[in-house]
Amino acid sequence: MKIALSIPDELFDSAETLGKKLRVSRSRLYATALAEFLAKHRGRKTTDRLNAVYRSEESRLDPRLRRLQAKSIGDSAW
Numbered sequence: 001m002k003i004a005l006s007i008p009d010e011l012f013d014s015a016e017t018l019g020k021k022l023r024v025s026r027s028r029l030y031a032t033a034l035a036e037f038l039a040k041h042r043g044r045k046t047t048d049r050l051n052a053v054y055r056s057e058e059s060r061l062d063p064r065l066r067r068l069q070a071k072s073i074g075d076s077a078w
Helices: 009-022 026-056 063-073
Strands: none
Touching: 009 026
């Protein structure tokens, strides 16, 4: 799909330089950049959902389990 968009001259120049350095077309460079941006934000949405789940769940260990874990480790140096 073809589109038209406006970006600052400095950003365009930097993209052109990088595209030449990487030997990729302008279309390929912009498509790759947009795909990475979208993936980053999808990951952020997942993180936000996980944070919401963990916020509502108790996170402290049962005292008995904590004692058993400490006993199993002993005095070992990490």
